[in-house]
Amino acid sequence: MKVELENLSKRWGNVYGARGVDLDIKDGEFVVFLGPSGCGKTTTLLMVAGIYKPSEGLIHFDGQVVNTVAPKDRNIGMVFQSYALYPHMDVFHNISYPLKLQKAPKAEMEERTQRVADMMGIGHLMERKPAMLSGGQQQRVALGRALVKEPGLLLFDEPLSNLDARLRLSMRSEIKRLQLELGITSIYVTHDQVEAMTMADRIAVMKDGQLQAFATPEELYDRPRTMFIGGFVGNPPMNFAEVAVSRRNDSFHARREGLDVVVPSDRGEKASASDKGIMGIRPEDVTIADEGVSGEVFVVEPLGRDHLVTVDIAGIYVHVLADPALGLHIGDKVKVNFNTSKVQFFNPETEQSLLWA
């Protein structure tokens, strides 16, 4: 199912839950709404589901406006963060409830319910009540219930946030695999940028009710359009420092007190158009080296494979992913090297990227 959101807004009095959201979701696409809590991603999802009535704008399913269509007639399935299973019904009745409401013949209902349950690996738990299931099993029941009526659109509202870390990881790949197999258009809401990066075909980044960007994970990561996206996508988050970029001789320099780095001319040229800029660089693009900018180790946090080292460079703190073998300690004097081919620049006032329009 193709989904199109056109200038979609939800307003309660003067408070906007979502504001002017424009989105174009292709058939079979897996789209993630990503943003911090309160950014309007769940509000937008509930409008797509038909639970909230949009204050303004249109929702199209396959070209048809569905604003006034009741949730039950939208041919959607939804998985909730709290699972929202019916506690007084067993697994079979939970999964088959949508079919029962469709008045499906009994034999067909049983067959389809069993098939979905088997697909979700809970076929042997049919007689259990939700209270007797583990969190992961409950999530599978919820997923089964959403899938059983073979919807054209699947909606997920932070479905994994109640699971423990290990289970979250395996459910993540399972949902992704299932979605690919069934080819059902999906919208998935999360505040977890790792989930978004790993699962999405395209990510819609939201902030304060507004759509910040709608792009592939790679594009968001390599070419963030706003400072917010740069800081929100990627872990550990991007480093920011206010700099002035200017041309000297044949090269562009980004400078501030205690810092002077040469940046590639294509990026430098665009950045130098603005008097001041905010330079952004990811921790993995900064290295501890023999030559470079001088700094002092402020904190060392072991992450296992790497150490996340915070280096104090003339008053600004820069996160660096460093080899544990370096054996850095707090107070060590170090030299830091920036891989400036990946550097980003943002306008300090508008926080828009100076590189990518």
Next chain:
Amino acid sequence: MTTGTIETGRKAGLQRFLGQTLPYILLIITILPIIIGYAWILIATFSVRTEGLVPKDANGNIGGFTLQNWSFLNDPMIWRATLNSFTIAIGMVIGVGVVSTLMGYALSRMNFAGRKGLLGMIIVLQAFRAEMLLIAIFQVLVFIAGIPLIGKSFGFNTVGGVAFVMIALQLPLGVWLMKGFFDNISWDMERAALIDGASRFRVWWEIIIPLIKPGIAALAIFNFIQGWSNYLIAATFTIGTKVSTLPVFLNQFSGDTSLASWNSVAALGMFQLIPVMIFFIFTQEALLSIYGGGAKGGV
């Protein structure tokens, strides 16, 4: 070594006494007056007379078993009063139950104009005792009695009128209680059901109501007992034996003109207690769930 184990054994014994036996002893002491009261009623019911808890016959000897006190069961009026009480009790169970669950749901889920004011008023209403409203209610019932058709069943001096007033007086508590139960059920569950294809009414009926069954049951018991044993409203708004309820009948039994036979009064009291006890036996689990922390699995 030996003394050591004896010491620990003694300590464990003391702990068990403090932890398990002592609470029972304290409980029994506190409820002893009530137990003695019921014991007296039970003994008095089957005796000619009693001295303390000891049944005596006419000559003052221990014994004197009799069924004479239960002779009121031959009076057709008692059955009439029982039916009236029962009608009012069931009327309350249904009336308060239906209105409270519908209104509680609306108050819990919907945002409509005047919702806050209504909630505030429901709380304020609970502050007014029925006694304060007797005269006003009397006026209302007399007015209703003047309306054709309706007046015959719900006006002054009718069983319907008494039930009507009692339902109204009980509604604030019922609505508030039900709203609390609905508040405990997550919105997501309703949303899920709506997306699964249920209509609003079906969501309420198939998903929400089963989850607050314990609350409905508790409310039903509470109302049954209220309706069954209320004296004030029934005594105030009825005249004559045709529409009197059991508690009113009981009062007339120990009336002003005749000398009361306390043993007969006790028997009638016992008779009135029986349905309540039966009700309790079947529903105590539901009642416990309301006192012990609301609906399980309703979240």
